[in-house]
Amino acid sequence: MIQDDIQGTKLAILKATERLVAAKGFEATSLRAITAAAKVNLAAVNYHFATKDALILAMLNRRLRPINEARLALLDRFEKEAGGRPVALEKILEALFRPVLEMIKPGSANGRHFLRLLALCLAEPSAYLKPLIEKEFSEKTRRFHRALRAALPNLSDAEAHWRLHFAHGVFFHAVAHSELLVSTSRGRCRLTDADAALRRVINFCAAGLRAAA
Amino acid sequence: MIQDDIQGTKLAILKATERLVAAKGFEATSLRAITAAAKVNLAAVNYHFATKDALILAMLNRRLRPINEARLALLDRFEKEAGGRPVALEKILEALFRPVLEMIKPGSANGRHFLRLLALCLAEPSAYLKPLIEKEFSEKTRRFHRALRAALPNLSDAEAHWRLHFAHGVFFHAVAHSELLVSTSRGRCRLTDADAALRRVINFCAAGLRAAA
DNA sequence: CCTTGATTCAAACGAACGTTTGAATTAATT
């Protein structure tokens, strides 16, 4: 799932960065804390990644690229399966969400951490993150917009944009801030079963997307 | 709308903090930048607020308290108007969302900034923000959970928690990251008309909440 | 007018930060 030409010190730094940044935030995580956790020398970060900003970008890209590739591949597959006809709404949503939710399944360690990082990326308005957001979020979303318009021909172009934005919000908030659900439900609801969560999210979003104007 | 016993230096600091933190984030905003923007002395922050963390909390509370009061007041009003019967789903959602969206209307300056701050609060996992989140987000949400269960008696307790979490995500993402909508739609959609946005959000969420299991 | 308390101010404090340096060490190549 992840390009594993990266090894040794470089990989240790990336893993520690993922864990610590998810726990503390970008600015609050120092290179000293990262290198201490990774059990490497302080200067190793600058040697392997040149700068802290570049390290953050490398860490994010390592996770984002395979996710977005999986999303588009899944959508491609569903479109092929559909022949010329539009892909079913639920399938589109599955292609959009499943590759991310796969990360919280047992076996993909550090996956849960990454969901927090996604939230941090959108919230923290650092200049060097903007190109990544535009490329990995906005650009990829347009492909799903087209599929959505085909699936729901009654929706205007603008309305489709709004509702896809909403659907993104459902999923994003659900996975990135799942601790709020635990808190408000006093522990009765938890984001543990990825498949059950996916079903719930798709069910909610599909109804919202199909709603009469 | 906002308690205005605060004046002079203290108010200037709060306003500058709001603007700068929304633009740069918590850690990336220095007290020197804040005091320079507010045109007050550096030491004024520690004099009036003791510490930077306390300043952040004061700034957030100044906005959050009136919003949450307005939410509960609106829900109270709708419950009173409904007599003993359950409040209509759309009304519940309006009570939940309108007080926040009012902030982006012309006349409430700095309101837009605050929406970014909400996103930062959830994403940035600073320890001193956790109590505020639990109190102002989770605690208040439980009241709306009860109203929701009355409006949709077919929904199980757990399912209601999940879907309210989803609805929160729709609204939250829509207002806090509205620049993503502008970006993916290439400027065709914008969060300018608060009433239109509220209508769209409520429409989407109501359909999702009512969806068959 | 003088005093008292509240506020502002310039200056400095120690701590922590990202980054750089140059030597030491390891790995690879011939």
Next chain:
DNA sequence: AATTAATTCAAACGTTCGTTTGAATCAAGG
């Protein structure tokens, strides 16, 4: 085995940070 390149390391650099200090200024009250 000798040489070259890649990597690690301890130490330090300059900067910026939140906070503290003590004197200066202001606003009333007696």
